[in-house]
Amino acid sequence: MEKFEIHILGCGAALPTPKRLSSSQIVNIREKLFMLDCAEGTQMALRRSHLSFSHLQAIFLTHLHGDHTFGLIGMLSTFGLLGRIQDLHIYGPQDLQRIFQPQIDYFCADSPYKIILHEIDTKTPQTIYEDRSVSISTLPLSHRVPCCGYLFQEKPTPRHIRRDMIDFHHIPVSQINNIKAGMDWVTDDGTVIPNALLTTPSDPVRSYAYCTDTTYRPQLTELLCNVTCLYHEATFAQEHALLAKNTFHSTAQQAAQIALDAHAKKLILGHFSSRYKSEDILLQEAQQVFPNTLLAEDSMKIIL
């Protein structure tokens, strides 16, 4: 299977601690890296992860609260000092330019690479990035400020060659890519060998959704249908459901309900309020609804 991994750099809520940074992740798809949010300390966590800085393609910010963005300017500055030259695209809600362009102009004035800010409409789901490996689209969320999650959908991979059949029919190497793409083979005597005999099916297409910060939002389930892995904020336990509603956050149980209704394969909970000494209560409440749930941890890697 091609690489599709999630690296949790930080999964805390508003208050970063020595144990847990605020929100930041890397999605590694076939050695292309995409960053989701960029809390203070992200560049140090990225170094600890031993992921290559230079493989970072783009950054996607869910919303412009500090616990999702305060690491951005420092990391951009460091990339410059390390000699990055390829463009870096940053996507985020309205105000992205007003707030970050002046900082970039001041602190990254000598930057050897271009930083391109893209303000996106967080209200309508749309595809905002696409390459040969992945398509990335927005997931409207409900928070106190404009906010959206992101859905990473892997592009289908070619079918797998059956080496024995290729040899048996003496199919030349030059035709292998066509066969992988689904072409039948016609022998010298005109016999058609159907592709299904020459190949096995391609790997199932995987997807990852990142949904933070948001109040419980049932409209998400349709967009998340059959998602391989869902990261959903679970700031509060059920005893604080009213607080969750008032602050536009979710409980762990609500996150699990979304996963259940969306037929997700796996749920990861994150964005934990620092009020809980242990997050076990969050895990238990979620697992009662959706058993295949786990708690995010800083430095955790999830292989899809």
Next chain:
Amino acid sequence: MEKFEIHILGCGAALPTPKRLSSSQIVNIREKLFMLDCAEGTQMALRRSHLSFSHLQAIFLTHLHGDHTFGLIGMLSTFGLLGRIQDLHIYGPQDLQRIFQPQIDYFCADSPYKIILHEIDTKTPQTIYEDRSVSISTLPLSHRVPCCGYLFQEKPTPRHIRRDMIDFHHIPVSQINNIKAGMDWVTDDGTVIPNALLTTPSDPVRSYAYCTDTTYRPQLTELLCNVTCLYHEATFAQEHALLAKNTFHSTAQQAAQIALDAHAKKLILGHFSSRYKSEDILLQEAQQVFPNTLLAEDSMKIIL
């Protein structure tokens, strides 16, 4: 002795690493805390230090490069979330307001405490803060942008009471503070007991100077005369003296020369370029000029 301690939160140069943050320190004078610079990750380092957030009186920024300021907005935001109510004063060179006020307005809009920015003239030494315990003045430095260091001078403490003499002369408790302040005692029969017999001298007055970032600047020595402890940047070893000059930084040997010429009691080197696998070469080069030198380390505490 009253408390006078330096906590090194970060002592690296431009590139923060998991092992070493960029510049940040706390000066603790009699349980009042003063922050010097505020690199990314400072708030997490401050938590690790177990110093009380609420005892922070003021923040002093040497200059507006990112490795001295990127932790500011996150820390200010966190103070608000933790419910700080007392005003916080921040001192720094020109542009402080232009760069940081918009960030504060956006990210700390609901802040329950006031943040007051003070732009200071970095070219002329001046006292910018004073209370019963300490006076803080600026030290003009030579860097690529307006920059100054800071000199902390302890206020003299009262003389120490000789308990045996107080008892012998039956001096009432109500007079103790006057005696500490230097008053003689007149007995009922008119005999004058000179203060020198009733007290021992007060503790020597201590001082701390923080000088980073700067090229070698001999004019500093006069301002630093007899300083108890000098923290001076030592970005480079002597083999990179030209690079130091061109980038407006100092070598370890130059830092030591300043300490020697100023008759400092102790020198701490910091702001190490990340190019050196070990800073021992910096320590050796400095100690050849000024033996009582030590290398700063993150989480180090220096008791004056």
